[in-house]
Amino acid sequence: xxxxxLALVARLCLMRTGRRLxxxxxxxxxxxxxxxxxxxxxxxxxxxxxxxxxxxxxxxAWPVVEALTxxxxxxxxxPQVLQHVARRILPHLAGVKGDDPVRIxxxxxxxxxxxxxxxxxxxxxxxRMGGDLQVEIYASDLSVKGIERARTGIxxxxxxxxxxxxxxxxxxxxxxxxxxxASSSLRDMIRWRRVNLFSDTPGSMRFDLVVCRxxxxxxxxxxxxxxxxxxxxxxxxxxxxVLGRGEGEGEADLAPALLALPGLAGIYTRNPAFRTLEL
Amino acid sequence: MKSCLIADDxxxxxxxxxxxxxxxxxxxxxxxxxxxxxxxxxxxxxxxIVLDWRMPVMNGLEFLVRLRRLAGGIGxxxxxxxxxxxxxxxxxxxxxxANEYVMKPFDxxxxxxKLSLAGAT
Numbered sequence: 179x180x181x182x183x184l185a186l187v188a189r190l191c192l193m194r195t196g197r198r199l200x201x202x203x204x205x206x207x208x209x210x211x212x213x214x215x216x217x218x219x220x221x222x223x224x225x226x227x228x229x230x231x232x233x234x235x236x237x238x239a240w241p242v243v244e245a246l247t248x249x250x251x252x253x254x255x256x257p258q259v260l261q262h263v264a265r266r267i268l269p270h271l272a273g274v275k276g277d278d279p280v281r282i283x284x285x286x287x288x289x290x291x292x293x294x295x296x297x298x299x300x301x302x303x304x305x306r307m308g309g310d311l312q313v314e315i316y317a318s319d320l321s322v323k324g325i326e327r328a329r330t331g332i333x334x335x336x337x338x339x340x341x342x343x344x345x346x347x348x349x350x351x352x353x354x355x356x357x358x359x360a361s362s363s364l365r366d367m368i369r370w371r372r373v374n375l376f377s378d379t380p381g382s383m384r385f386d387l388v389v390c391r392x393x394x395x396x397x398x399x400x401x402x403x404x405x406x407x408x409x410x411x412x413x414x415x416x417x418x419x420v421l422g423r424g425e426g427e428g429e430a431d432l433a434p435a436l437l438a439l440p441g442l443a444g445i446y447t448r449n450p451a452f453r454t455l456e457l
Numbered sequence: 458m459k460s461c462l463i464a465d466d467x468x469x470x471x472x473x474x475x476x477x478x479x480x481x482x483x484x485x486x487x488x489x490x491x492x493x494x495x496x497x498x499x500x501x502x503x504x505x506i507v508l509d510w511r512m513p514v515m516n517g518l519e520f521l522v523r524l525r526r527l528a529g530g531i532g533x534x535x536x537x538x539x540x541x542x543x544x545x546x547x548x549x550x551x552x553x554x555a556n557e558y559v560m561k562p563f564d565x566x567x568x569x570x571k572l573s574l575a576g577a578t
Contacts, residue, residue: 252570336563339563353542
């Protein structure tokens with residue numbers, strides 16, 4: 179891709195999502211745009227980018243942005259943090275919630291590995307607790323196509339082997355044409371919707387646990403405070419926020435709204451002072 | 458330096474796994490079948506065994522059962538690598554003493570991840 183073309187699509191990502199596109203590897207952006215170009219009937223990436231300068235721009239903008247900002251993840255990424263969630267936070271929340279379900283929001287869910295990982299951990303935690311844990315997972319992503327695919331719960335031969343143990347794979351997935359599909363009990367735990375973290379304000383629902391990994395480091399400095407506030411507002415009063423490894427360290431934008439949990443790297447709660455400000 | 462035995466009748470797979478493990482500083486030995494793998498373990502028990510299921514002379518699962526009965530045979534972390542993708546067969550490998558299971562074909566990232574899951578890295 180020519181520098182001018184890369185700058186154009188990077189600007190598009192920034193305007194629509196507040197996210198900075200990593201332009202250090204143009205080949206990666208070109209490969210993703212190649213898929214969009216074929217799907218939309220253009221002969222090349224150059225033709226697609228050229229169309230972004232025409233009246234076709236509005237129709238093509240979101241498919242381009244969605245392709246460029248999609249996350250590639252494995253299952254159970256950052257296992258140490260997830261073990262804290264499974265062994266400490268979920269049992270704690272189950273005690274606090276009583277008969278009500280623990281509500282989890284998995285933001286930027288990508289192709290689904292994060293929410294399915296959480297569903298597996300929740301089922302395993304429930305088994306340890308004698309079934310005394312009800313969990314609802316709300317998964318969101320920017321990409322409609324990503325959500326459609328993730329909702330099927332089907333992962334390729336290669337995807338299914340990244341992050342899951344063999345025991346987890348055979349306990350929670352079955353082989354189907356095209357890969358392995360999550361069990362219906364896992365799929366039934368997860369509700370999907372499209373959310374743009376930077377333009378969609380938090381709804382009325384509050385979550386006991388929010389998992390949002392990979393987004394903040396890509397977020398432009400001028401919109402990061404808004405993103406942090408939106409995440410904090412989505413937390414229940416005693417809820418927890420999980421960020422990716424190292425994402426919150428030294429992050430001044432977090433301070434007004436969120437507090438790091440001592441001894442639990444990557445896990446935050448709402449700042450009580452922020453709660454007062456919200457009132 | 459940790460040691461690994463690769464038991465697989467395919468020289469191509471042995472070479473691929475060897476390259477990956479040597480890159481993370483394993484001392485690597487190879488065996489083309491289960492019987493030679495067992496003899497290698499009796500001589501010097503490795504830390505990790507990457508084990509094919511379908512091999513001549515002695516297959517992977519027979520090797521695994523015999524390995525676990527040897528003195529010190531509980532120690533090695535065993536990762537079965539096979540084209541078999543039937544959940545029942547994968548469950549059988551785990552029940553026979555495998556620590557992890559990799560379905561062929563696999564890439565470097567998958568094998569490295571399984572080594573980590575099995576506590577071998």
